[in-house]
Amino acid sequence: MDDKPSAKHLERMWKYAEKFAEKSGTYLHPNRKVTEVVIEGLARHIEEVGKPLCPCNFYPDKQAEAKLRRWICACDEMQIYKYCHCLLFVTPEGLPITEYLPEDHEGRQIYGLVKDPHPDKGRALRHRAGEAAKPQP
Ligand code: SF4
Numbered sequence: 384m385d386d387k388p389s390a391k392h393l394e395r396m397w398k399y400a401e402k403f404a405e406k407s408g409t410y411l412h413p414n415r416k417v418t419e420v421v422i423e424g425l426a427r428h429i430e431e432v433g434k435p436l437c438p439c440n441f442y443p444d445k446q447a448e449a450k451l452r453r454w455i456c457a458c459d460e461m462q463i464y465k466y467c468h469c470l471l472f473v474t475p476e477g478l479p480i481t482e483y484l485p486e487d488h489e490g491r492q493i494y495g496l497v498k499d500p501h502p503d504k505g506r507a508l509r510h511r512a513g514e515a516a517k518p519q520p
Pocket of ligand 1: 421436437438439454455456457458459460461466467468469470471472
């Protein structure tokens, strides 16, 4: 699907992203283009499956995945570890927060240790840390 998502869905996702960044103590990427691409992917999924499914994974069955909810933005990984592999919710420098990830997680291997600039915010599902190293798509 190469069509651009509707302005309505794009706007909905921009608003959501801005609000969630504020609430979770993260930032939108300093390069606006990065954010635009992710927002567009999320908005496209609203049109395809009715939910803002994470655009940075491959799903054999998007409808089935949407029902599981684990990769609906903000995904389990964000709510548990405050890690966004799409780079939608990052530090002011544009890096994903990796501080809370298990050490063998690919995010730690790629980016090293990236500290949370606002440990007092976000991680609504932090009690689930350690339950699964990484929720698989
Ligand atoms: S990784 Fe999670 S928080 Fe980041 S864009 Fe995808 S679903 Fe949203």
